Amino acid sequence: MxxxxxxxxxxxxxxxxxxxxxxxxxxxxxxxxxxxxxxxxxxxxxxxxxxxxxxxxxxxxxxxxxxxxxxxxxxxxxxxxxxxxxxxxxxxxxxxxxxxxxxxxxxxxxxxxxxxxxxxxxxxxxxxxxxxxxxxxxxxxxxxxxxxxxxxxxxxxxxxxxxxxxxxxxxxxxxxxxxxxxxxxxxxxxxxxxxxxxxAADLNAPSLAAAVDYPAAHWVAASSSNYTVSNRPTSNAIDRIVIHVTQGSYAGTISWFQNPAAQVSAHYVVRSSDGDITQMVREKDRAWHARDWNSRSVGIEHEGYVDNASWFTDAMYRASAALTRNIADRYGIPKDRAHIVGHVEVPGNDHTDPGPNWNWTTYMQYVTGGTPPTWSTIVDNSTAGKFTASANWGTSTYSTQRYGADYRFADPVSLSDTAWYRATIPSAGTYRVEAWYPALSGYNSAAPYIVATSSGNTTVYVDQRTGGGSWRSLGTFTLNAGDYNVVGVSRWTSGTGLVIADAVRISRL
Structure with missing residues (x-):
């Protein structure tokens, strides 16, 4: 006292x-x-x-x-x-x-x-x-x-x-x-x-615990009140890996999962600074992290907050990707974005993690053994000097799946009225272009994204009613070097529903 x-x-x-x-x-x-x-x-x-x-x-x-x-x-x-x-x-x-x-x-x-x-x-x-x-x-x-x-x-x-x-x-x-x-x-x-x-035991020391399923992890048991004892994969097939962000610190998350009042847990927690990994629930058991998908998935929490990119270090990406690759190999899970998903993509949940600052391109390339992009830039609808749209485009904060503070919307019409994203492309070459948008049933069924390639404009149509709240690939394109309007969202479409312009990401491959 x-x-x-x-x-x-x-x-x-x-x-x-x-x-x-x-x-x-x-x-x-x-x-x-x-x-x-x-x-x-x-x-x-x-x-x-x-x-x-x-x-x-x-x-x-x-x-x-x-x-x-x-x-x-x-x-x-x-x-x-x-x-x-x-x-x-x-x-x-x-x-x-x-x-x-x-x-x-x-x-x-x-x-x-x-x-x-x-x-x-x-x-x-x-x-x-x-x-x-x-x-x-x-x-x-x-x-x-x-x-x-x-x-x-x-x-x-x-x-x-x-x-x-x-x-x-x-x-x-x-x-x-x-x-x-x-x-x-x-x-x-x-x-x-x-x-x-x-x-007290030093959890930073190399782990010799037999309880871990992944040899590089430490073992700290979650409270038995925060998960369900099971016998997977005999009782339930494991075919998904769910990526989470803790909304808290590494030690704080481990402590929270040990608290019976939490009523939540994940199988693994990964530290930001160096990629240290702690396992808290055996993979055979169902951690409480993804609601209806608890029975079929392994959950990995990452230290940090969805709205602060400073937590997502290269050390964290590499360590987590090695863990994900190990889990996928042991259970025969395909190493793709249909099977390695963010919490936001799990049906029936109300979470937004890992959020717009999580770099899925880099992460998945580490998972599959590929090479991360050598250059990448994100242009939001609020990026100063890099986004232009007419007064016909409104501004909304309605959907929590948005990137950043807000996004733009407009009715479809039989004229272009394109909202443009400008970027400085460092050199001519092959680039992946991705779009971020919130998805709602009232948004456009065929929103036209225009990419200014070296051989002329290419249009990709995206159903904005689904797949929102994460980066969605529009494809790979050959782009010229220079500072110019690289990606646009047009209102000229036969699709129904509001056309949305939120953010784009351009990455050199």
Whole structure:
């Protein structure tokens, strides 16, 4: 419990507007600080107020969210904001932060500075419970047990995994570019004082567990309340692999699947930074990840958030693709997009992962042993200077399958009125062109996509009533080098329904 004196000092601090500003990092910023870096200032101010090492505070936030508050939307385990303050049936860090900072819960969810202050307050409360005095608090290594507790892990080994991730970030350094400015941590040598966690199993160590189906994976069992014991493939054929994104951190996801309240699990979880893999449900058993497809599929979760591309590293793609290839070979699953699918493509679900930032082209080429594209660009309908459409094209945010913030729509007519996507093609050659659009029954049954090839315009018709929310190949084409309108969506079609123009991707093969 937080000491009476600490609680009293927090309440006195928020009693005045001036000190409240200090808590939110607006008055504790050094005079040399850049006023255009509000997120960095918030970390500096909150670290000073709660006497938490500033770089450690940043590392905790980066390990949780890559410093992305996701506009107040919760993670899969109920975590909010840059510091991932969790509120779920078993963890109430968000509510604890509200009490410690006297800030409303809704403010802590949506305001970055308040959220960072809340995370710092919770960390300081844990440090007080551990008995860290003013001298110890200056040593980032002494905070190890407080950091391990902050991860809300369900077991000591996962708590160690979480804390080790934070201290690895301190060793490597952090450089994050955010809409609120850059936040950096210089690489530094910190010796973590693991205390009792030194006796916990190191999940980063090579696994010798007989439980794993994939030899490169570690084994951490999910709660038996989160999956169904089965005898696959004898009881049910395994013919699909489902790709997920965790909407949370690696350690946090592992911990969540160990929590009986989660009522969800996947067979594997893959880490962003290095492709480390943990298996949590045996492939013979049915993990709860894809509703009606649980009986026929293997689920692979990937650390990160669908709206932040920084999580999808080459190391993650390669490790996951090797796992997928191994599973496909063992069960005779074809290595194609009909059998290796995103969660969004599973019938009867309401999820959008892995989302528009997941590069299916690169991933599938790693799965099949092919070569990823040497160059690729995405042009959205909102890409400045790269998309043009007449005033006849409306703007909509109706479908959650959209790429980015919105998409364009228009009625079909007997004239072109093309919406064009412009790109700078680096050199003449062969390119794959893909389209992203939301699919609805009222959208066009034969939307004309025009590709400006080196031999003239080629039109490909796409049924936009189905197959939305992912990249759909229009084919491979020979393109000229230069900056020009490469792909267009025309309104001239005999198909019925609204014509949609959302995003295109062009990749050099």
């Amino acid at each position: 937080v000491s009476v004196q600490v609680r009293r000092s927090y309440r006195l601090a928020v009693a005045s507007a001036g000190l409240l500003a200090v808590m939110l990092g607006t008055l504790s910023t050094p005079a040399s600080a850049d006023p255009a870096e509000p997120l960095a200032d918030a970390f500096t101010g909150s670290a000073a107020t709660y006497e938490v090492p500033r770089d450690l505070l940043v590392a905790v936030g980066y390990a949780e969210t890559h410093l992305d508050g996701h506009k107040g939307e919760p993670s899969a385990s109920g975590g909010y904001g840059v510091m991932h303050l969790v509120s779920n049936p078993t963890v109430h860090a968000l509510e604890q932060a509200a009490k410690l900072t006297a800030q409303p819960v809704e403010t802590l969810k949506t305001d970055d500075a308040a959220n960072i202050a809340g995370g710092a307050a919770v960390l300081r409360a844990y440090a007080d419970e551990l008995g860290l005095d003013a001298t110890a608090r200056k040593d980032a290594g002494k905070w190890y047990s407080a950091v391990a507790r902050y991860g809300n892990a369900s077991s000591p080994e996962v708590a160690r995994l979480y804390a080790d991730t934070v201290y690895d970030l301190l060793a490597k350094g952090v450089k994050a570019a955010t809409p609120s400015g850059a936040v950096t941590v210089a690489p530094q040598a910190v010796t973590p004082d693991r205390g009792a966690y030194a006796k």
